[in-house]
Amino acid sequence: MNREYMIKLALVWVGIFIVLVLMFWLLKFDLAFMAHWASFLFEGIGYTLLVSALSIFFAVILALIGALARLSNNPLANGISTFYVSFIRGTPLLVQVYLIYLGLPQVGQSLEALGAPGWLADLFVLPAIPSGVLALSVNYGAYMTETFRAGIQSIHSGQREAALSLGMTSAQCMRRIILPQALRIVIPPVGNDFIAMLKDSSLVSLMGVMELSWRATKIGRRYFRSLETLAVAALFYWIMTIILQMFQARIEERLGKGRKR
Amino acid sequence: MTPIIRVRNLHKHFPHPIRRKEKLEVIRGVDLDVELGQVVVIIGRSGAGKSTFLRCLNFLEEPDEGTVEIDGVEIPAGERIREHDRLITEIRMKTGMVFQSFNLFPHMTALENIIEGPITVKKWSRERAIAKAEELLRWVGLLEKRDEYPIRLSGGQQQRIAIARSLAMEPKIMLFDEPTSALDPELIGEVVEVMERLAGEGMTMVAVTHEMHFARDVADRVIFMDGGVFVEDAPPSVMFTNPQHERTRQFLVHIL
Numbered sequence: 001m002n003r004e005y006m007i008k009l010a011l012v013w014v015g016i017f018i019v020l021v022l023m024f025w026l027l028k029f030d031l032a033f034m035a036h037w038a039s040f041l042f043e044g045i046g047y048t049l050l051v052s053a054l055s056i057f058f059a060v061i062l063a064l065i066g067a068l069a070r071l072s073n074n075p076l077a078n079g080i081s082t083f084y085v086s087f088i089r090g091t092p093l094l095v096q097v098y099l100i101y102l103g104l105p106q107v108g109q110s111l112e113a114l115g116a117p118g119w120l121a122d123l124f125v126l127p128a129i130p131s132g133v134l135a136l137s138v139n140y141g142a143y144m145t146e147t148f149r150a151g152i153q154s155i156h157s158g159q160r161e162a163a164l165s166l167g168m169t170s171a172q173c174m175r176r177i178i179l180p181q182a183l184r185i186v187i188p189p190v191g192n193d194f195i196a197m198l199k200d201s202s203l204v205s206l207m208g209v210m211e212l213s214w215r216a217t218k219i220g221r222r223y224f225r226s227l228e229t230l231a232v233a234a235l236f237y238w239i240m241t242i243i244l245q246m247f248q249a250r251i252e253e254r255l256g257k258g259r260k261r
Numbered sequence: 262m263t264p265i266i267r268v269r270n271l272h273k274h275f276p277h278p279i280r281r282k283e284k285l286e287v288i289r290g291v292d293l294d295v296e297l298g299q300v301v302v303i304i305g306r307s308g309a310g311k312s313t314f315l316r317c318l319n320f321l322e323e324p325d326e327g328t329v330e331i332d333g334v335e336i337p338a339g340e341r342i343r344e345h346d347r348l349i350t351e352i353r354m355k356t357g358m359v360f361q362s363f364n365l366f367p368h369m370t371a372l373e374n375i376i377e378g379p380i381t382v383k384k385w386s387r388e389r390a391i392a393k394a395e396e397l398l399r400w401v402g403l404l405e406k407r408d409e410y411p412i413r414l415s416g417g418q419q420q421r422i423a424i425a426r427s428l429a430m431e432p433k434i435m436l437f438d439e440p441t442s443a444l445d446p447e448l449i450g451e452v453v454e455v456m457e458r459l460a461g462e463g464m465t466m467v468a469v470t471h472e473m474h475f476a477r478d479v480a481d482r483v484i485f486m487d488g489g490v491f492v493e494d495a496p497p498s499v500m501f502t503n504p505q506h507e508r509t510r511q512f513l514v515h516i517l
Contacts, residue, residue, distance in 0.1 A: 161321050162364035162423075166378035166430055167354040169346075176381055180368050 027227065034228045037219050041232050045240070047211035051129060051201045055136035056194045062141030067148035068174070081145065088142035093200060097135040100126065101207050132204030139200075140193055147189045151182035184255040191248035195241045212236055265332050265433060265465055266295035266318065272326035272338070273313055287313045288324070289489035297433075300466045302476040302497075305486035306512060311469040314486070315438050318467065319356045320349045331355055332433055354382065357427025361439040363419040365411040371398065371422045372407045378430045390429070397425040401455055417448030421455055428459075435459065437468035473516065477501055485509045 024031075066084060069077035088096070108124025126134065155178050163173035205214035216233035220226030273288040287310045295301055303311045316322040318329060324338040331352045336345070366374050375397060376390035385393075398404040401421040411419050420440055427435060437456065441449045453475050460466055460479045470476065476483050476497055483500040485493040485508070493500065493509045501517070504510050 156364075158360060158362055158364035159366065162358075162360065162366070162426075164321065165319055165353055165356070165358040166426070167350050167382040168378070169350065172381050176377065177366055181366075184368070 024231075029231075030225060030228055033223070033225055034232050037229060038232055040219065041212060041215050041229065041236065044210060044212035044215040044233075045236060047129075047204075047209055048198065048201050048237075049240075051132050051136065051204055051209065051211065052194065052198045054133045055140060055201070056190075056197055058133065058137035059140035059144055059193070059197075060190065062137060063144035063148045066141060066145030067152055070145060070149050071152060085142045085145050088139055093135070093139050093203060094206075096139055097132070097203050097206065100135045101128070101131040104131075128204065128207035128209045131207055132201070132209060136197060136201060136204075140197055144186075144190060144193055147186050147193075148182070151186035152178055154185055155181050187252055187255055188248070191244070191251070194248075195244055198240055198244065199237055262296065263333075264294035265297045266293060266467070267330040267335075268293040268318070268327065269330075270327040271314070271317060271324050271329070273310075273317055273322060273324050287489055288317065290327075291489075291491055293484075293491070295434075295465060295467065298463045298465055299481045300460045300464075300479055301468070301482045301484060302480040303467065303469045303484045303486055304471070304473075304476065304512070304516075309486045310489040311486050312438050315358075315436050315467060315469050318436060319353050319358055321358075354430060355432055356434045356436055357424075357430060357432035358436045359420070359424055359427055359438065359440045361442050363411070363416070363423045363443070365419050365423055365426070367411050370408045370410055371403065371414070374411070374422060375426045375429045378426065382430065393429055394425070397428055398422075400428075400458075401425050402451075415448060416444045417451045420444065420452045424452075424455055424459070434465045434467065437466065437470060439469055439471070441470065441472055471516070473501075485512060487512070 066081045069081035070085075072078060104124045104126060108121035111124070112118060112121040159177055159181065160173055163177045164170075168176070201211065202213035205211055205217070208214070212233050216229040217226070220229035269292055271288050271291040271293075272286070274284040274286045277283040277285045291314060293301075303314070305311050313322055317324045318331065320329075320336070326338050328335055328337045329352070330336070332355050334348055334351050334355070336348050336352065365371075366377065369377065372391065372394050375394035376385075376387065379385040379390040379393060380387060395404065395407070398407055401424060403418055403421055403425075406414060406418060406422070411422070414422065424435075424440075440456070441452050444452065449472065453472055456466070456468070456475060457479050468475070468480075478497075480497050482494060483497045484491050485500065485504070485506070487508050493504060493506050495505070499505075500509070501513065504513060
């Protein structure tokens with residue numbers, strides 16, 4: 001892209017910001033209020049990042065298992081994997097969150113009624129954060145199963161043949177040859193998923209986790225200043241995704257070795 | 262002396278690409294004995310079953326009928342015994358394979374490609390594998406490309422690395438599946454030269470190739486394959502000057 005075009009592009013962005021600031025001014029945004037509560041909202045970022053990072057971690061593990069099961073010849077593994085992906089992708093994340101947070105304790109109760117020991121029933125009553133992490137990782141794991149499957153299948157069959165011809169077992173071939181190459185391919189979509197998850201993690205506010213959007217709505221409602229607090233929360237989310245995108249670019253660059261001439 | 266490769270009544274079919282219920286017979290009953298140190302070249306038009314036959318030798322394709330015996334390890338086709346996978350691995354460790362499209366591992370440097378097999382499969386120490394790899398890199402004339410990724414190498418260089426990668430497993434037999442067919446003409450020579458040196462060192466080789474110079478100068482036997490069977494099996498001197506079968510003659514007229 002040439003210089004002139006870049007300048008025009010930058011001017012459009014600056015223009016949008018000016019319009020926004022003007023709007024804030026016209027709507028009589030309480031800047032002092034925003035500044036006062038910003039640090040309280042900021043503390044919610046810790047929970048947001050914790051929930052997202054744990055969830056993406058477990059989601060990647062689930063997706064890897066799901067994809068390998070999906071590609072295996074074992075009908076049991078394949079069946080469980082296809083059911084998992086189909087059910088999770090076919091139901092809203094919000095319903096899944098409630099199923100785990102509100103539905104599971106009921107399962108525990110019923111088990112207790114059937115004569116199960118109390119400690120077993122207690123296991124079904126998950127605190128808010130584990131519930132949220134469970135819901136998000138199960139949900140994203142299903143979508144990412146398909147991503148991982150596609151990544152693995154995109155590796156040319158010659159790679160597998162070369163590995164097998166050296167005497168590698170299927171497992172060795174998968175671990176040493178296929179997965180490292182597939183991983184490089186799925187980094188961009190997984191990075192996208194992580195960014196999406198960062199925002200979907202706001203759903204755990206429904207369970208009372210004091211993360212970013214929980215704080216924004218709570219404070220906003222209390223003082224009837226929702227626009228201000230939500231604007232601050234949105235800004236924080238936005239900045240986080242920008243930082244994540246920069247990380248993503250660096251990881252892609254590192255994994256790109258062997259691909260550049 | 263018992264042959265190092267012994268194939269009996271080999272059959273292989275694939276599902277027909279269009280008529281689903283029919284089978285496509287690719288290999289229709291092939292026998293082959295190869296003595297230790299022999300160089301055998303298989304020629305024939307595309308679709309004759311040459312590559313499939315070669316891939317049956319190390320079970321990249323599972324034969325449907327017949328037996329394959331490599332260096333005393335015998336695998337009957339269609340056997341589903343528990344030993345099966347272990348025997349296949351044993352055969353694959355005794356045979357190296359070089360592919361038309363090189364199939365180097367793109368995420369590894371030349372050296373890493375070569376040490377991968379010995380370390381992962383043979384459980385060699387890294388030092389030992391690297392020493393072996395450097396010796397092989399020198400042998401194929403690419404020691405200075407030790408730390409390059411495959412994408413930065415020419416086709417000829419990639420294929421020489423691929424040959425070194427196979428040799429690192431210290432195989433008794435080398436299988437070549439059209440090793441020069443994907444190369445620019447000016448790069449074919451360097452690969453053929455490596456293959457010639459390998460033959461000179463007494464390696465048992467089975468090669469599917471269109472390099473008639475290699476067949477004429479290096480091969481002990483040339484086999485003409487057509488329609489899934491071996492039509493003619495003769496020393497190159499006979500094959501290229503006085504073929505016995507009409508089908509062989511027709512094919513040779515086209516390529517020579």
